[in-house]
Amino acid sequence: MQGKLALAIFFIALGARVSSTQAQNIHKCGTTYSQQPCPGGSVVETGLAPAPTPTRKAQADAATRRDEKTAAAMEKARMKAEAQPAAAYIPPPRNETAEPAPPAAKLKKPEVFIATVPQKPGEKPHKKKKAKKKQQA
Secondary structure, three states, rough: OOHHHHHHHHHHHHHHOOOOOOOOEEEEEEEEOOOOOOOOOOOOOOOOOOOOOOHHHHHHHHHHHHHHHHHHHHHHHHHHHHHHOOOOOOOOOOOOOOOOOOOOOOOOOOOOOOOOOOOOOOOOOOOOOOOOOOOOO
């Protein structure tokens, strides 16, 4: 029980230590960024984003209103298009006076079914064996 309590206290202390650390400063040196200061460089803020200026807020609000108007117009156009009946394909009427096509030629069925074994590549063709007819005496 005391081992669990000690472990819990350790993790709480570790969490407090980690959360209290701060990010390092980043320096902008011309067109590159570095962790080390340079002559003529400036420090870049790495905390939370600064609060928006009134000008930026006004621009964002105007863009939101414009997007709302565009979305409303698109929804109205979609609803109007959905209200239209769907186009249906109606095939042309069949010509009943035309003569029906002649039936296909009938295939001649063999009298006896004969099964064959397929050849493997490179084998010689099978020779058909002739059945000997029984002679009646």
